[in-house]
Amino acid sequence: ARVRHYKWVVKYEYKSPDCFKKLVITINGRTPGPTIQAQEGDTVIVEVTNNLGTENLAIHWHGIRQIGTPWSDGTEGVTQCPVLPGDTFKYQFVVDRAGTYLYHAHYGMQRGAGLYGSIQVAPNDPEPFAYDFDRSIILNDWYHQSTYEQATGLSSNPFVWVGEPQSLLINGKGRFNCSTISSSSLSSTGGVCNTSNIDCSPYVQTVIPGKTYRLRIGSLTGLSALSFQIEGHNMTVVEADGHFVEPFVVKNLFIYSGETYSVLVKADQDPSRNYWITSNVVARNRTTPPGLATFNYYPNHPKRSPPTSPPTPPGWDDAEPRVAQSLAIKARRGYINKAPTTSDRVIVFLNTQNTIDGFRLWSVNNVSFSLPHTPYLIALKHNLKNSFHSTSPPDGYDFANYDIFSVANNTNATSTNGIYRLKFNTTVDIILQNANTMTKNNSETHPWHLHGHDFWVLGYGKGKFDKDNDPKKYNLENPIMKNTVAVHPFGWTALRFRANNPGVWAFHCHIEAHFYMGMGVVFEEGIDRVGKLPSSIMGCGRT
Ligand code: C2O
Numbered sequence: 001a002r003v004r005h006y007k008w009v010v011k012y013e014y015k016s017p018d019c020f021k022k023l024v025i026t027i028n029g030r031t032p033g034p035t036i037q038a039q040e041g042d043t044v045i046v047e048v049t050n051n052l053g054t055e056n057l058a059i060h061w062h063g064i065r066q067i068g069t070p071w072s073d074g075t076e077g078v079t080q081c082p083v084l085p086g087d088t089f090k091y092q093f094v095v096d097r098a099g100t101y102l103y104h105a106h107y108g109m110q111r112g113a114g115l116y117g118s119i120q121v122a123p124n125d126p127e128p129f130a131y132d133f134d135r136s137i138i139l140n141d142w143y144h145q146s147t148y149e150q151a152t153g154l155s156s157n158p159f160v161w162v163g164e165p166q167s168l169l170i171n172g173k174g175r176f177n178c179s180t181i182s183s184s185s186l187s188s189t190g191g192v193c194n195t196s197n198i199d200c201s202p203y204v205q206t207v208i209p210g211k212t213y214r215l216r217i218g219s220l221t222g223l224s225a226l227s228f229q230i231e232g233h234n235m236t237v238v239e240a241d242g243h244f245v246e247p248f249v250v251k252n253l254f255i256y257s258g259e260t261y262s263v264l265v266k267a268d269q270d271p272s273r274n275y276w277i278t279s280n281v282v283a284r285n286r287t288t289p290p291g292l293a294t295f296n297y298y299p300n301h302p303k304r305s306p307p308t309s310p311p312t313p314p315g316w317d318d319a320e321p322r323v324a325q326s327l328a329i330k331a332r333r334g335y336i337n338k339a340p341t342t343s344d345r346v347i348v349f350l351n352t353q354n355t356i357d358g359f360r361l362w363s364v365n366n367v368s369f370s371l372p373h374t375p376y377l378i379a380l381k382h383n384l385k386n387s388f389h390s391t392s393p394p395d396g397y398d399f400a401n402y403d404i405f406s407v408a409n410n411t412n413a414t415s416t417n418g419i420y421r422l423k424f425n426t427t428v429d430i431i432l433q434n435a436n437t438m439t440k441n442n443s444e445t446h447p448w449h450l451h452g453h454d455f456w457v458l459g460y461g462k463g464k465f466d467k468d469n470d471p472k473k474y475n476l477e478n479p480i481m482k483n484t485v486a487v488h489p490f491g492w493t494a495l496r497f498r499a500n501n502p503g504v505w506a507f508h509c510h511i512e513a514h515f516y517m518g519m520g521v522v523f524e525e526g527i528d529r530v531g532k533l534p535s536s537i538m539g540c541g542r543t
């Protein structure tokens with residue numbers, strides 16, 4: 001195994017990812033940042049210099065379990081103090097499993113400013129599928145407001161929602177229709193919108209006719225669930241979050257924030273033209289135009305526009321095909337990682353939208369999460385008393401009396417920074433239960449991401465989880481392992497994981513605004529087995 005050493009400088013720069021000029025966060029001058037490429041078993045070292053001037057920083061390595069290095073998880077308030085402006089912080093961890101992963105900022109709502117990228121870990125053993133070329137495509141949605149304006153609006157009373165994104169980016173490039181903003185409003189904000197800026201020239205994926213491409217597709221949207229499509233081409237799904245999938249073919253790949261998939265695409269269509277690559281918002285009433293890129297058949301000119309209009313996306317409010325895709329994702333034969341057949345503890349997480357003293361929030365079991373000032377990992381390991389609420393949030397909700405199909409009679413909730421303490425090496429089941437929001441006949445899609453682990457996805461269902469009968473239908477035959485999974489509108493999702501990674505781990509909705517509004521929890525397991533904490537993670541709160 002080798003050591004892969006990166007040196008990153010993080011700073012604000014003016015860029016125009018969708019032709020609209022604004023301040024974005026770059027890594028070594030780029031957004032998305034450089035792709036980390038390593039081999040299974042390698043040690044990755046990233047020395048990050050915070051040149052943001054007046055802003056803290058933390059970077060999370062999404063999908064990397066951080067076995068033995070919980071302090072390198074990069075979750076501000078959970079595993080480390082923020083990296084201060086001017087400081088350099090060294091992340092060091094082993095990439096122990098091949099696959100497609102992501103990285104992104106994990107401080108405030110900073111991710112939305114452009115600090116993100118992908119991680120590719122090559123396998124030591126041959127993979128059970130063949131391809132000629134390997135490419136990464138990272139999908140995102142994009143806002144013109146700064147993340148400060150967003151965060152301030154979300155935590156204000158009256159509440160100001162971030163709204164739908166202005167554009168969708170494919171590998172950091174999108175296209176905002178500049179003519180929709182008047183030149184007077186542009187000049188009053190000092191803004192520039194220029195569709196001929198090279199920052200926003202669409203991404204081109206050039207392909208050689210007859211060849212097969214592995215596309216590693218990841219989503220780091222702030223809000224949007226997406227449908228990804230390559231006009232006229234089928235995609236065979238072979239990997240999800242670093243695990244081999246029993247192959248299945250799709251025309252639209254539905255992908256939620258925090259997920260990664262590998263698909264195989266054969267360049268087997270009429271080679272005399274180019275095709276559209278599109279991403280579209282689903283699950284929310286879309287006002288955002290599609291993200292567009294070009295699937296360029298060599299030797300056609302990469303800038304030559306496809307002769308057709310971009311393919312029509314699936315209906316935004318049609319949840320059926322999205323649930324069907326979730327159900328289709330099973331572990332690949334010959335690569336099934338068996339789930340334990342029973343669990344030691346079942347925790348039900350009811351997802352609701354609430355108010356506390358008039359402020360709009362999201363909660364789990366009627367408790368909205370807030371980060372403490374002293375990171376849990378340090379508080380627990382060093383026994384810093386009174387750093388956070390010592391009572392744990394509830395393991396469930398009043399099942400018999402809660403109607404998930406209506407707006408709650410009483411939308412009031414409470415807030416906590418208390419955490420769940422898991423017994424080391426036990427098996428834990430999580431049931432994510434969705435419900436109606438504070439709007440009539442509305443339930444959203446929430447992609448939940450677990451730090452420090454992969455979990456088995458045991459099942460999905462409609463309506464209220466039935467604790468006597470639904471567990472009998474769990475898939476224990478070939479459940480996929482993932483680190484991010486969706487809970488669909490008015491439905492439930494059941495997961496199982498082993499609490500076998502000493503540390504403190506966040507589990508939260510990957511929608512940036514939802515986590516910011518309290519949609520998350522934290523698990524602790526085996527804190528006594530965590531090694532000596534590096535002093536570099538300290539320096540805030542009681543540390
Ligand atoms: Cu990719 Cu805690 O998130």
Ligand code: CU
Nearest residue numbers: 446509511514
């Ligand atoms: Cu959410």
